[in-house]
Amino acid sequence: MTKQAATKDAPIDPIALRRAFGTFVTGVTVITTREADGTPRGMTANSFTSVSLDPPLLLVCVAKSASSYAAFTAASCFAVNILHEGQVDVSATFASKAPDKFQSVNHDRVHTGAPVLTDSLTWFDCSLHDSIDAGDHAILIGEVRAFGTSPTAPLGFCRGRYASVKDPLPAGWLAAQGMIIGYLVEAGDGLLLCSDGKGGWVLPSARRRKADSQLVLDGGDALRLVPEETFLYSVFDVADSDPGHLVYRARLAGEGAAVSLPEGFRFFPIDDLPYEAIATHELRAMLRRYVQERQAGRFGIYMDSDDGGRVAMIDGQARAWLQASDQGQ
Structure with a gap:
């Protein structure tokens, strides 16, 4: 196992640290919001975490270098859309600098007005609960106002590339109701x-x-x-x-x-x-x-x-x- 430690003369190597962070298998999300004039904004992110059930809280991290950073930190609401295994193209679109990222995806307003990608694996429509400055990122804590999910397999990400996640549905998950x-x-x-x-x-x-x-x-x-x-x-x-x-x-x-x-x-x-x-x-x-x-x-x-x-x-x-x-x- 490769080991690194910070010393007075040799700080942590950010590239090596990023690679180490990348060994943690995550899902892939598209986070979305709207600018003051109603223009939808979105970006791909995998720094997503559930925080609390009561109250219902989650968090995402937005890099200060992201082109949508100003829109997210100024907004009073945002949505987190977890992608399923068939949405690699959606992930790539929202990770790009395409001028109209929303043209090729189905999206709608649900509760707060933030764009919800209705074909995603799971979505959370959130009002902003808190915003925390954290180094080169902002941590946005959202209070879940509405959410929806489906039984599709998730899109995984590890070591800088997409990963296949074997996801057999547990017994009784979304059981048929006629x-x-x-x-x-x-x-x-x-x-x-x-x-x-x-x-x-x-x-x-x-x-x-x-x-x-x-x-x-x-x-x-x-x-x-x-x-x-x-x-x-x-x-x-x-x-x-x-x-x-x-x-x-x-x-x-x-x-x-x-x-x-x-x-x-x-x-x-x-x-x-x-x-x-x-x-x-x-x-x-x-x-x-x-x-x-x-x-x-x-x-x-x-x-x-x-x-x-x-x-x-x-x-x-x-x-x-x-x-x-x-x-x-």
Whole structure:
């Protein structure tokens, strides 16, 4: 084993020390923030550590020589995005001096406004808890405000190069929980959403895969629907949680009459949905597509896929199958 010690005449060799630090196998993160004008900034870093569970704290170190140093030390929030084994290109992009590093990655605002890379292994959206000057780096301690994770294998780094990490999932990690059945329920120019109990909004959900004349909500209350106008609209997974999503579009029956809604349910105008309070990026994207298709009067069915999904457009008005098959003979 090579040994080095500082003496009065021979200080620690920084290059040798860096190599010694590099023998510690780490993950790879991209840390992100925004400048005062909203411009997203990001850089690759592997100096990431969990600090505390109560309060939920973590830290990252930013070199004073980094081009994003001023942006990170001036910001009130930042995100830490841990990369998975398929994101070597993302790591390289954010380690480069590319002018628009965010162009090739999916990112979104979740809680603080810092850019969250939604395809990463794990992300932490943080408000700044403290900033500490430490030699040629600044230590940023963040308080976790939101986070998400997935079962993908992590991207490793050791001795200045990427390392493969054998990562069998422990038993019970993100165990399957079936499908979440959501409904886009319209009444007039409104869309029904329900409170998630955390200040946000989600779609109404039900236990059955398809409602006919009524939709029995998870709380036991029921809404009367027009059965002829209930169709499958979207099938997708959410990276940070295991259940998949089946989403149907439907119309409330008797729209002219006063509708008594259960507590926590509310109709929002179609052109004024609370996107910033919607739980996930995937749900926000689906709602925006739904609004666009509703305005065009031409709906599609979305199916999730690794390259961003597929949409099959549906032309014409719905007809009874017997009527359509008779005309096709």
